[in-house]
Amino acid sequence: MERGTVADKPWGGRFGERTDRRVEEFTESISFDRRLFDQDVRGSIAHAEMLAHVGLISTAECQQIVRGLSEIRAEIVAGTFPFVLEREDIHMHIEAALIDRIGDVGRKLHTARSRNDQVATDVKLWTRDALDRIDGRLKTLQTALVNAAGRHEGLILPGYTHLQRAQPVLAAHYYLAYVEKYARDRSRLTDCRSRLNVLPLGAAAMAGTTLPIDRDHVAVALGFEGVAANSMDVSSDRDFLVESVFVLTMVAEHLAGWAEEWVIWSTQEFSFLKLPDGLCTGSSIMPQKKNPDVLELIRGRSARVVGSLMTLLVLIKGLPLAYNRDLQEDKEPLFDAFDTVDACLDLASVIVDGATLRADKIAARIDEGFLDATTLMEYLIKQGVPQRTGHEIVGHLVGLAEKKGGRLADLSDDDFRQAHPKLDPSVRQTLGVANAINAFRSYGSTAPDQVAKQLLGWKARLEMS
Numbered sequence: 100m101e102r103g104t105v106a107d108k109p110w111g112g113r114f115g116e117r118t119d120r121r122v123e124e125f126t127e128s129i130s131f132d133r134r135l136f137d138q139d140v141r142g143s144i145a146h147a148e149m150l151a152h153v154g155l156i157s158t159a160e161c162q163q164i165v166r167g168l169s170e171i172r173a174e175i176v177a178g179t180f181p182f183v184l185e186r187e188d189i190h191m192h193i194e195a196a197l198i199d200r201i202g203d204v205g206r207k208l209h210t211a212r213s214r215n216d217q218v219a220t221d222v223k224l225w226t227r228d229a230l231d232r233i234d235g236r237l238k239t240l241q242t243a244l245v246n247a248a249g250r251h252e253g254l255i256l257p258g259y260t261h262l263q264r265a266q267p268v269l270a271a272h273y274y275l276a277y278v279e280k281y282a283r284d285r286s287r288l289t290d291c292r293s294r295l296n297v298l299p300l301g302a303a304a305m306a307g308t309t310l311p312i313d314r315d316h317v318a319v320a321l322g323f324e325g326v327a328a329n330s331m332d333v334s335s336d337r338d339f340l341v342e343s344v345f346v347l348t349m350v351a352e353h354l355a356g357w358a359e360e361w362v363i364w365s366t367q368e369f370s371f372l373k374l375p376d377g378l379c380t381g382s383s384i385m386p387q388k389k390n391p392d393v394l395e396l397i398r399g400r401s402a403r404v405v406g407s408l409m410t411l412l413v414l415i416k417g418l419p420l421a422y423n424r425d426l427q428e429d430k431e432p433l434f435d436a437f438d439t440v441d442a443c444l445d446l447a448s449v450i451v452d453g454a455t456l457r458a459d460k461i462a463a464r465i466d467e468g469f470l471d472a473t474t475l476m477e478y479l480i481k482q483g484v485p486q487r488t489g490h491e492i493v494g495h496l497v498g499l500a501e502k503k504g505g506r507l508a509d510l511s512d513d514d515f516r517q518a519h520p521k522l523d524p525s526v527r528q529t530l531g532v533a534n535a536i537n538a539f540r541s542y543g544s545t546a547p548d549q550v551a552k553q554l555l556g557w558k559a560r561l562e563m564s
């Protein structure tokens with residue numbers, strides 16, 4: 100980066116010596132906070148318009164400032180804006196460039212403002228935009244999952260606990276489980292957004308200002324729902340970052356669990372899942388390989404997001420009021436967490452859209468693992484047998500079937516009758532995964548009518564939201 104001049108520093112009056120180059124290199128944030136340029140310009144325009152509104156600057160001055168800021172924004176977008184080390188961060192860059200352009204009028208922009216409330220405002224605006232973007236991505240993923248649920252209608256999967264076969268579930272029920280998880284993530288985003296949406300600007304350095312500003316005016320212009328009531332609090336507040344990155348961490352964890360599941364499902368041993376070639380990669384030595392690298396990287400990248408959350412938590416630990424320079428370190432973990440989750444969500448939707456559950460392979464082994472055992476036990480309960488007794492009886496029958504090398508349905512009428520007199524031949528209506536699925540009743544279960552209702556409900560909700 101270029102070196103500028105001493106005049107690039109707004110605090111030149113107090114200092115007799117030029118800042119040491121090593122200090123400039125160590126303290127700069129322009130290399131990463133230039134990403135806040137649009138938010139900084141928006142914030143400055145709203146601030147200037149408020150200054151004109153209360154008479155601290157004239158309307159003509161305000162117009163000059165707004166024009167200058169818009170030109171600077173266009174230059175940054177075009178990639179022709181010069182960044183120099185002396186101008187430390189994006190806030191100083193934009194203000195100094197404005198002064199270069201319009202002179203003394205530009206020197207009025209920082210009236211009743213500090214970089215402390217300015218940076219808090221910029222980061223809030225950036226985070227708010229980012230939360231909205233992630234919400235859109237989550238909606239797209241939910242839609243992909245709902246479509247996949249519709250595509251695999253009627254398909255029965257083995258459900259697992261401890262990664263051991265447990266009970267049969269409809270594929271649609273499986274897909275909708277993730278739709279629910281992302282719905283909670285979206286509701287956390289909404290929550291977090293509304294708590295975040297309170298304007299810091301006007302807190303100035305930390306105590307407010309003696310000048311007659313109108314903070315509501317700025318809040319309305321920037322779409323904030325309220326104005327922060329305590330200048331010391333808001334200039335040091337980064338709770339909203341921790342909360343936002345926590346929500347992202349939850350999303351990353353949900354993605355990682357699903358990715359792990361699908362890595363397993365795409366193995367030769369499971370053969371549940373077919374991934375399109377375009378979404379897989381090969382091996383440089385083993386010609387037959389088709390690897391689920393995207394899923395593995397989604398699983399792996401969750402580590403970065405958890406890492407960002409930890410960085411932020413440790414960063415704010417033990418900070419006294421109000422602004423401390425430590426807070427400059429909040430941006431990189433914030434940006435990285437958002438970028439990572441953004442990209443993972445994008446690819447996750449592509450994979451859900453492109454992947455097919457291999458109905459033939461799944462059906463070929465669906466009778467293994469006694470998925471109907473719990474249904475049989477509940478059949479006995481319906482006949483008046485205490486649950487513990489029913490459990491024992493079915494456990495015994497499972498042992499017997501295992502010994503004989505078959506399914507529960509392969510046991511003889513005599514085997515059933517000997518196990519319990521209530522187990523007459525009509526018990527066969529509950530055996531097998533199809534019967535077991537149809538026997539479900541409870542709200543939220545994998546019962547076909549329940550699942551159909553949920554699927555319809557989700558389709559409608561996603562169309563509306």
Ligand code: ARG
Pocket residue numbers: 128132188214215218422424426427428
């Ligand atoms: N670059 C700083 C940050 O990101 C801006 C605020 C600096 N404030 C100050 N008083 N030095 O936090």
